[in-house]
Amino acid sequence: MILVEKLDFTYHNGQKEVLSGLDFHIEKGEVFGFLGPSGAGKTTTQRIIIGLLRGYSGKVKILGKERREWKKDFYERIGVAFDFPNLYTKLSASENLKLIGSYYRNQEQNIEELLDHVGLLKDKDKKVEGFSKGMKMRLNFVRSILHNPDLIFLDEPTTGLDPVNAKIIKDKILELKGEGKTIFLTTHNMTVAEQLCDRVGFINDGVLSVIDSPKNLMVTYGNPMVKVSYIEAGKEETMTLSLTEMSGNLEFHRIVDTCDILTIHSQEATLEDVFIQLTGRSLL
Amino acid sequence: MIKESMKRIKNALIADLKFERKQGFFIIYLIISFLYLLVLTQIPENVRHIAVPLVIFSDPSVLGLFFIGGMLLLEKEQGILQSIVVTPLKSIEYVISKVASLSIIAVLAGLLISRLTYSESVNYIYLLMGILLTSFFFTQIGILIACRSRTINEFFLRMVPWMLALMAPAFLLIPFWDAAVLNLFPIVACLRLVYGAYHFNSIGMIAFQMIYMALLNGGLLIYTTKQFEERIVYGGQHGQIDPSQK
Numbered sequence A: 001m002i003l004v005e006k007l008d009f010t011y012h013n014g015q016k017e018v019l020s021g022l023d024f025h026i027e028k029g030e031v032f033g034f035l036g037p038s039g040a041g042k043t044t045t046q047r048i049i050i051g052l053l054r055g056y057s058g059k060v061k062i063l064g065k066e067r068r069e070w071k072k073d074f075y076e077r078i079g080v081a082f083d084f085p086n087l088y089t090k091l092s093a094s095e096n097l098k099l100i101g102s103y104y105r106n107q108e109q110n111i112e113e114l115l116d117h118v119g120l121l122k123d124k125d126k127k128v129e130g131f132s133k134g135m136k137m138r139l140n141f142v143r144s145i146l147h148n149p150d151l152i153f154l155d156e157p158t159t160g161l162d163p164v165n166a167k168i169i170k171d172k173i174l175e176l177k178g179e180g181k182t183i184f185l186t187t188h189n190m191t192v193a194e195q196l197c198d199r200v201g202f203i204n205d206g207v208l209s210v211i212d213s214p215k216n217l218m219v220t221y222g223n224p225m226v227k228v229s230y231i232e233a234g235k236e237e238t239m240t241l242s243l244t245e246m247s248g249n250l251e252f253h254r255i256v257d258t259c260d261i262l263t264i265h266s267q268e269a270t271l272e273d274v275f276i277q278l279t280g281r282s283l284l
Numbered sequence B: 001m002i003k004e005s006m007k008r009i010k011n012a013l014i015a016d017l018k019f020e021r022k023q024g025f026f027i028i029y030l031i032i033s034f035l036y037l038l039v040l041t042q043i044p045e046n047v048r049h050i051a052v053p054l055v056i057f058s059d060p061s062v063l064g065l066f067f068i069g070g071m072l073l074l075e076k077e078q079g080i081l082q083s084i085v086v087t088p089l090k091s092i093e094y095v096i097s098k099v100a101s102l103s104i105i106a107v108l109a110g111l112l113i114s115r116l117t118y119s120e121s122v123n124y125i126y127l128l129m130g131i132l133l134t135s136f137f138f139t140q141i142g143i144l145i146a147c148r149s150r151t152i153n154e155f156f157l158r159m160v161p162w163m164l165a166l167m168a169p170a171f172l173l174i175p176f177w178d179a180a181v182l183n184l185f186p187i188v189a190c191l192r193l194v195y196g197a198y199h200f201n202s203i204g205m206i207a208f209q210m211i212y213m214a215l216l217n218g219g220l221l222i223y224t225t226k227q228f229e230e231r232i233v234y235g236g237q238h239g240q241i242d243p244s245q246k
């Protein structure tokens, strides 16, 4: 679906290279994510692929053609939801969808059904200016899939949303994946990446350090820890050690043999731990 | 291809008219037209002969400029432009639709004012062409200015020098009312076209003005579309406002 090779980019008004040598590909039917802190270059990468930034170097092949060779009909085939809800505030939810929907060839989607999917059916005739951020983001989201595109770009789809709204969007993303859609999302939230992405790329300062499934990343780079609470000489103590060194750790064996154990918890490394380990930077 | 393009322009036009109505543009237009009417009906007949064409001319030119600026920047501020550029709607279709939506209002307002204030014969074909060609020109200028502005205030500031440069040649008409060479200034060609609907000019002169303005508008359409692509589509905007320019 998408093949990116040696992608470099510098904004014309900036001196610093914002993307350096990105290499990645996205397969049909997968949810691919960019995980990285703010300013890492996630939005910039998406905007280059979407076709809103010129002057990149490297190869960006999408839907079988180099990005530069696509014309406006490209947008019949992709859906885009920006990180900010761009909506006609004086129009109602359904008017917003109808208006933008009228520019597409594919007119088959049922607007009420779409609104229902994200819990906005009862608000369909209300003006968007009265919507909460969560409602706007949900509307922004369904607007991107109005024309039933096969390839969908979502920039920070759940950022700034409360858990209820975030869940509605996450469920819908998984539903789209179930329908065989290809999705490229960006996030700085490790839970979102873990829950939604088949594969995730770590991006920091315009450099991709690793791409793999969240599970593989945690297994390969994560160092699961074990936390033991016990009572020694009448006092409660805890010890933390790595899961892999448990069998060889003499102190651990002494505690298990001689003290009263209260609890033993194993703690898996989070995607964020792996991110810090690989990039030396936290996600916030 | 052409059919799909026409369909998109039609839908964009419906969207624009809806947007204009919801943002209160129609009401403002009605109020301004009503004020014109009040003034025009109060002034003496012989002054009115000159005042009516001037007022009707100011609608598509001055008002058109104001309205297109307001419209584009409202769209920009609400971020709507960002969502439009990722649809199949082409930049040229976007520009045509904007120009058409304001021209429709200008024609309606012009005809209304003319009917209600001017009792003698009017050449409606000339009037229609005059209003349309004027409106096309000035709304495109408005789009060019709006593409360079981030806020409505900035738009009005930038508009002043453009307005002065474009409007000033009209004053040359006071000493040189009949000078044919002044037709080369768009404002003069437009003004004389509208004026010609009320006070007949030679056919040759009117034909020249029409063809000249049509060509100018055609060239301007290509340039405006290019500028729109350059500054809006590839403007590097993230979300609502370009972070680099905050």
Ligand SMILES: Nc1ncnc2c1ncn2[C@@H]1O[C@H](COP(=O)(O)OP(=O)(O)O)[C@@H](O)[C@H]1O
Pocket (backbone or CB within 6 Å): A011, A013, A014, A018, A036, A037, A038, A039, A040, A041, A042, A043, A044, A045, B236, B237, B238, B242, B243, B244
């Ligand atoms: N329009 C712009 N002009 C210049 N620099 C920009 C522009 N937009 C973003 N940047 C810079 O590019 C870098 C990457 O930004 P961005 O792609 O928005 O990151 P992310 O989406 O990961 O938060 C940042 O350093 C940002 O300041």
Ligand SMILES: [Mg+2]
Pocket (backbone or CB within 6 Å): A039, A042, A043, A044, A083, A155, A156
């Ligand atoms: Mg971003």
